[in-house]
Structures are given as C-alpha cells and as structure tokens.
Amino acid sequence: xxxxxxxxxxxxxxxxxxxxxxxxxxxxxxxxxxxxxxxxxxxxxxxxxxxxxxxxxxxxxxxxxxxxxxxxxxxxxxxxxxxxxxxxxxxxxxxxxxxxxxxxxxxxxxxxx
Amino acid sequence: xxxxxxxxxxxxxxxxxxxxxxxxxxxxxxxxxxxxxxxxxxxxxxxxxxxxxxxxxxxxxxxxxxxxxxxxxxxxxxxxxxxxxxxxxxxxxxxxxxxxxxxxxxxxxxxxxxx
Numbered sequence: 001x002x003x004x005x006x007x008x009x010x011x012x013x014x015x016x017x018x019x020x021x022x023x024x025x026x027x028x029x030x031x032x033x034x035x036x037x038x039x040x041x042x043x044x045x046x047x048x049x050x051x052x053x054x055x056x057x058x059x060x061x062x063x064x065x066x067x068x069x070x071x072x073x074x075x076x077x078x079x080x081x082x083x084x085x086x087x088x089x090x091x092x093x094x095x096x097x098x099x100x101x102x103x104x105x106x107x108x109x110x111x112x113x
Numbered sequence: 114x115x116x117x118x119x120x121x122x123x124x125x126x127x128x129x130x131x132x133x134x135x136x137x138x139x140x141x142x143x144x145x146x147x148x149x150x151x152x153x154x155x156x157x158x159x160x161x162x163x164x165x166x167x168x169x170x171x172x173x174x175x176x177x178x179x180x181x182x183x184x185x186x187x188x189x190x191x192x193x194x195x196x197x198x199x200x201x202x203x204x205x206x207x208x209x210x211x212x213x214x215x216x217x218x219x220x221x222x223x224x225x226x227x228x
Binding site for chain 1: 117146148154155156157158161163168169204206210216217218219220221222
C-alpha cells in the first residue's frame with residue numbers, strides 16, 4: 001500500500017519555464033510534508049517542507065503548495081535551471097508514527113537548455 | 114562535519130554470501146534510518162533507531178536482514194544469505210529526533226549487486 005504517490009515518473013521542461021511536480025497521499029494522519037532532491041550517485045538532500053497547518057511555503061525559486069482536502073501537494077520551480085535536473089522525492093511524516101518519513105517513488109526532472 | 118558516511122560505496126557479491134553495510138551518522142544526531150531504493154518500490158524505510166534502540170523494523174523484508182546500532186556513532190545492516198533480489202542502493206540517514214521535520218541527512222548510499 002503506497003501511502004505517498006508520485007504519478008509522473010518523469011518531466012521535461014525548458015530552461016526558464018516552470019516545473020510543476022505533483023504528489024498525492026492517502027494517510028490523513030500525515031502532518032508534515034517534505035521534498036528531497038537527488039542527483040545520481042548521491043543521497044537525497046532536503047529541499048523544502050510544509051506543515052499541514054499551512055497551504056504554501058516559499059523558498060527562493062521553490063514553492064510547495066498543500067491541498068489537505070485533496071490530499072495533494074505540489075512543488076513549483078520557477079524559473080527552472082539546468083542544475084535542477086535531478087530526481088525529486090516527496091515525503092510525508094506524522095507525529096503519531098514517530099516522524100519517520102514515507103517517500104513517494106520519485107519524479108525525474110530534465111531541464112533542457 | 115563530514116556528513117553521514119556509508120561504506121562501502123559499491124559491493125558486488127555472490128548469491129548466498131553475507132553482506133554487511135556500514136553507517137556513521139552525523140555526530141549528535143540521535144535518530145538513524147536505513148532505506149532501500151529500487152526502481153519498483155522507490156525509497157522504502159527498512160528500520161530506524163532512536164538513541165541506538167530499534168523503534169520500527171516493520172520494513173525489514175525478511176529474517177535474512179538484520180540491523181544493529183551498538184553505539185551512537187555506528188550502525189550496520191546485514192544480509193545473510195544475500196539473494197539477487199536484494200540488489201539495490203541502500204541509504205543510511207540521520208537526524209535529531211525532535212527536529213525530524215527539518216529533514217534527514219542522507220549518506221551517499223551503498224550500491225549492492227548480488228549475482
């Protein structure tokens with residue numbers, strides 16, 4: 001049972017345009033959501049997070065949106081840069097589960113110059 | 114700080130052999146996690162420790178897998194006997210338990226190939 005799903009395995013976008021990555025979850029107990037970025041041969045690195053009490057969090061070119069009623073979150077990257085080409089994982093946690101992270105399957109983003 | 118250190122980076126072994134993966138967490142972090150990444154299942158949590166104590170091992174696939182954390186600065190994940198389906202990238206991550214929502218720090222992973 002996948003509690004966190006990223007239905008798009010890959011995304012290709014032109015440099016300078018917006019990248020939109022989507023993530024759906026099923027567990028209503030999740031109260032914190034995170035995005036990680038992963039380059040080949042490296043471990044995932046933390047990118048941005050959002051608490052369930054908010055619906056938006058922004059950090060530079062990265063914005064995460066949370067729609068609790070739809071159990072959906074998205075990551076917007078504006079403008080996209082070639083260095084953003086990587087695999088992006090969304091993750092969710094709940095205090096009830098000891099804050100362990102449950103990850104989605106990842107979306108591979110390719111930003112074309 | 115050198116970050117989370119995993120060894121070896123790559124491991125190729127024959128089916129039936131014992132494999133031991135090692136992890137040194139960030140000094141001061143009191144939570145440690147072992148994840149496995151495969152094409153089919155993405156990143157899945159195998160086991161995690163708080164203050165060296167295993168808290169949740171429900172993700173450990175079978176009895177062939179075991180993990181230990183003898184002290185705050187070292188953990189091992191052992192597979193005995195190994196099978197080809199165990200081939201994956203294994204990640205170790207650490208965090209401060211009360212700041213887990215600020216994200217884990219992952220190591221670079223161990224790519225395991227069982228032939």
